[in-house]
Amino acid sequence: MHTKQTLSSILIVTTMASVFPLPAMASADHDLRKKVIELTGIINPSDGSRCVSRAGFAAMLVRASEYRSVVSESASVSVFADVPVGSAYASHIRIAARQGWMKGYLGGQFRPEDYITLQDAARAVLSLLGYTDEDFTGDQNGSRMAKFSYLELDEQLDGLQAGEVLTEDNCINLFYNLLKTEPKGSKEIYGTIFDLTLSTDGEINPLEMLDTTVKGPYVVTKSRTMSSQLPFQMDKASFFLNGEACTKEQIKTAQEEYGYVVMYYNTASKTVWVYTAGSYGATGQTVLRGEITNIYYKSSDVLTPTEVTILTDDGELCTCKLTTSDLQFAFSIYGTVQVGDDVILICSGSTESEEGDVSYQVTDFLED
Numbered sequence: 001m002h003t004k005q006t007l008s009s010i011l012i013v014t015t016m017a018s019v020f021p022l023p024a025m026a027s028a029d030h031d032l033r034k035k036v037i038e039l040t041g042i043i044n045p046s047d048g049s050r051c052v053s054r055a056g057f058a059a060m061l062v063r064a065s066e067y068r069s070v071v072s073e074s075a076s077v078s079v080f081a082d083v084p085v086g087s088a089y090a091s092h093i094r095i096a097a098r099q100g101w102m103k104g105y106l107g108g109q110f111r112p113e114d115y116i117t118l119q120d121a122a123r124a125v126l127s128l129l130g131y132t133d134e135d136f137t138g139d140q141n142g143s144r145m146a147k148f149s150y151l152e153l154d155e156q157l158d159g160l161q162a163g164e165v166l167t168e169d170n171c172i173n174l175f176y177n178l179l180k181t182e183p184k185g186s187k188e189i190y191g192t193i194f195d196l197t198l199s200t201d202g203e204i205n206p207l208e209m210l211d212t213t214v215k216g217p218y219v220v221t222k223s224r225t226m227s228s229q230l231p232f233q234m235d236k237a238s239f240f241l242n243g244e245a246c247t248k249e250q251i252k253t254a255q256e257e258y259g260y261v262v263m264y265y266n267t268a269s270k271t272v273w274v275y276t277a278g279s280y281g282a283t284g285q286t287v288l289r290g291e292i293t294n295i296y297y298k299s300s301d302v303l304t305p306t307e308v309t310i311l312t313d314d315g316e317l318c319t320c321k322l323t324t325s326d327l328q329f330a331f332s333i334y335g336t337v338q339v340g341d342d343v344i345l346i347c348s349g350s351t352e353s354e355e356g357d358v359s360y361q362v363t364d365f366l367e368d
Contacts, residue, residue: 030156030169033176035206039266040179040194041068044236048169054120055089055112057171058096061124064175066193067095080110087112101127115165118157121174122148130184153177179204216264216273217346217364222255226272230265237270242285246274262287262346262366275346277312288320288345288360289313289368295331295339305331307359310345319359320345327362342368 037043042063052060062068078085079094087093093110096102101124104110122144129151136143145162148154156173160166166174179191180198189196191204199205220226226248227234239246241254254276255261264273277287290312295305305328307321322328331337347360 030172032203032206033156034172036179036196036204037172037175038271039206040064040175040196042175043168043172044270045168045172048167048172050168051115051165052168052171053112054102054110054114054116055083055087055093057116057121057124057166058102058112059089059092060171060175061101061128062092062095064178065095065099065128067099080104080112081108083110083112096124099127100132117163117165118160118170119145119162121166121171122153122162125153125174125178128178128183129181129190130186135184151181153181176204214264214266214273216262217344217366218263219260219344219366219368220255220263220274221260226251226263229263230272231267232270234272237265237272240271240273242275243273260289262344277314285363286347286360288318288347290342292331292337292339292341292343293317295337303332303334304328308362310343319357320347320362321359322362327365330365336367337365344368 034045034048038045040063042060078087078090079097083090083093089112093102093112097104097110102110102120119141126144126147131144131147133140136147141162153174154160155177157170160170179189179194179196180202181190182188183190189198191197196204218229220229230237234248237248239248239251241251251261251272251274254274258276258278262275265271275285275287277289288310290310292308293311294309296307296309297303297305305322307319308331310318310320312318322331329335337343344366345360345362346364346366348363351359
C-alpha cells in the first residue's frame with residue numbers, strides 16, 4: 001500500500017487537542033507539563049510519586065542537553081567505582097560528571113542508587129544554564145538556591161526544601177521550568193535546543209511539538225504487527241485507541257475486528273495513537289475506507305474542491321468536506337486523488353443536516 005502524509009498540523013490541532021487540552025490558567029497545569037517533558041524525551045513518565053535516583057537524574061540531564069544524541073546505552077569505561085561499566089546509566093553518569101553537572105563522593109563513589117536532592121538538582125540545572133562556581137560567592141549552596149528561586153526554577157515544586165529528595169513529578173516540573181528559562185547571557189529560552197518556543201501565555205505549547213514530531217498516518221492490517229512499523233519497542237510505549245488510553249492487546253483486538261487500524265506515533269515520547277472505523281471515541285475521530293465517487297467544486301472556483309463523496313466498504317455513501325488548502329490540492333485536478341480511487345479518510349466528527357444527511361470533515365488521508 002502506498003501511503004501519503006499530508007496534514008500533520010491540521011491533524012494535531014483537531015485530533016490531539018482533546019488528548020492534550022491546553023489550560024486556561026496562566027501557569028501550565030501538571031498534565032501539560034508532563035506531556036511537554038514526555039515529548040522531549042527527557043522523562044518517560046511512569047509513577048509520579050516515586051523518588052528519583054542520582055543515576056536516573058543523570059540520565060534526565062543528558063536527555064535535556066545537546067549530548068542526548070551521542071550518548072550510548074553503555075559506557076566502555078566507568079569513572080566511578082560503584083558504577084558498573086555495563087550499567088545502562090554509565091554513559092549518562094560519565095557525561096554528567098565530566099560536564100560538572102553532578103559530582104561524586106570521596107573514594108571515587110557516585111552513589112547511583114541514592115535519591116537526588118533538590119540542592120544537587122538545582123546545582124545541575126544551573127550548570128546546564130551556564131552558571132559556574134564563579135557566579136556564586138560566600139555560601140555557595142545558599143547562593144545557588146537563591147539564584148534557583150530567582151529564575152523561578154522552583155515553580156510548582158511546592159516549597160520543597162534543599163535537602164529533600166525529588167519525585168518523578170518534581171522532576172517533570174523542574175525540567176519544564178528549565179525549558180522556559182533563559183541561559184546565562186542568552187535572550188532565548190533553554191528549550192530552543194528542542195526547537196521550542198513560548199506561547200503568548202508564557203508556556204510551552206505541546207501541540208506545536210506534536211506538529212513536527214508525530215509520524216503518520218500508517219495503515220496496520222490484521223496480518224501485520226505494529227512493532228514492525230514502529231522505531232521503538234512496544235513494551236516501552238503508551239497507547240491510545242480512538243483517544244482513550246489502552247493496552248497493545250486492545251489495539252490487536254481492534255485490528256482483528258476491523259481488519260485494519262490507522263496509526264500515528266511519536267518517537268520521543270514513545271506514544272502511539274490508533275483510530276478505527278465507526279468509532280468516534282474521546283477525540284471525535286473516525287476512519288472511512290472506500291472509493292471516491294464524486295469530487296465537488298465551488299461554483300465560483302472550478303479549481304478548488306470543497307467536498308468529496310466516498311462509498312465505504314460497508315456500502316455507506318458519505319459526504320466529506322475539504323477545508324484546508326493541502327487537502328483541496330490533493331483532491332484537485334492537480335493532485336493525486338481522482339474519482340474511482342480507493343482511499344482511507346481520517347475525519348473529525350460528523351454533522352447532520354435538516355434533511356438527515358450526515359457529513360464529515362476530512363483531517364488527513366491515505367491512498368489505499
